[in-house]
Amino acid sequence: MRSLLFLSLLFVTISCNTKIEHDSPISDFTKNLIGKFSSKNQANKDSGYASVHLVNIPIWEDRQGHWFYQELYDEKDNSSIYNQRILNVQKLDSLTISSTSYVIPNQEKYVNAWRDISIFNHLTPDSLKIRDGCDVYFKKKTSTIYHGKTKNGTCSSTFSKKISYTTSNVVISKNKITSWDRGYDINGKQVWGKIQGPYKFIRLDED
Template identity: 60%
Template sequence: MRKLLLFLITLILLYNCNTNVVTDPELEGFVRILTGKFSSKKQAKEESGYAAVCLINTPIWKHQSGYWFYQELFSEEKSTAIYNQRIINIKRVDSITLSSTSYIIPNQKKYINGWKNPSLFDQLTTDSLTVREGCDVYFKKKTSTIYQGKTSKNSCSSSFSKKILYTTSNIVISSKKISSWDRGYDKEGKQVWGKIQGPYNFIRVTENQ
């Protein structure tokens, strides 16, 4: 009788735990379309001034709470020719807004092509990262499969050049493509860095994970 009572109590506790699990289908869907390999090779062939660049978003730290990615941009011609490396954290801000927070990685050379071995990042901790203050990108759903995001006005300072006072990012994410338009401005509000024509268009190479 005592064993039966303990068994029933365990079932009740498990049931209560399961009913308290909070799921966010929209956030999970956004993470899914963000995951994978994308390339601007098609754009580079069709439009002058654009390089053939590979963009990879690889999930890391699956044992931690939240959604974390290693993001790397590199030349299609040489995977060790790196344009950018970041750790990205995706989270919900409010009922209609999702955000992407980016972090600077210490000893970046150590993690070049880290998407080949995501467990490499297990030796990193969030405390070792440096957040890019004011550079969060805020996304809102435009259609059932398209999200549009941008940084807050004049908030993302730049380390590229002393001439650049702040940078902006405008990003559109869909299941088949990521469009990213990064621009830098001086203290007079004049664009001094980034493409004038429009965004880089990265077409999905791998299927959604």
């Protein structure tokens, strides 16, 4: 299940951040990411993939920048957490948008925090630990599709001595997010992550 680390990454967003204008270049990108997504359809077809929910929600709308809380949890038990991250989304230039991910201190306090984001009012950006070298850089491929990836060899691993670095490839579209995280040893051989392809998260209807 650690192959869900990315998405960690992951994969970045907003539709209700009042600081972003409707026609802002970053708005179209971020509104595709915000919401709740599920890999249930993929898991039903391939037992090699788990049924996981992915939630991206904007936080700190009164602070500078575009910040989001991301959580992945087991579809059958929302207390079984695969990954938690804080994401910061920035427009680097006319063609590139970046997503920087941060480790949350005392993560257990923020389990299912997407239910009530006011809990993040007590958390400050300077208390977060940046995942150096793990930024995901996105380019617009069509009017509604963005493809992002990490730089090769820069995102070091902390959970296994066998893994020298990890890579993430993320595609964000209107109703779907795919994330493919892989780990490589010092010789560039893949030693972690899915071989077949990425996790596929389909947008869920709002409750």
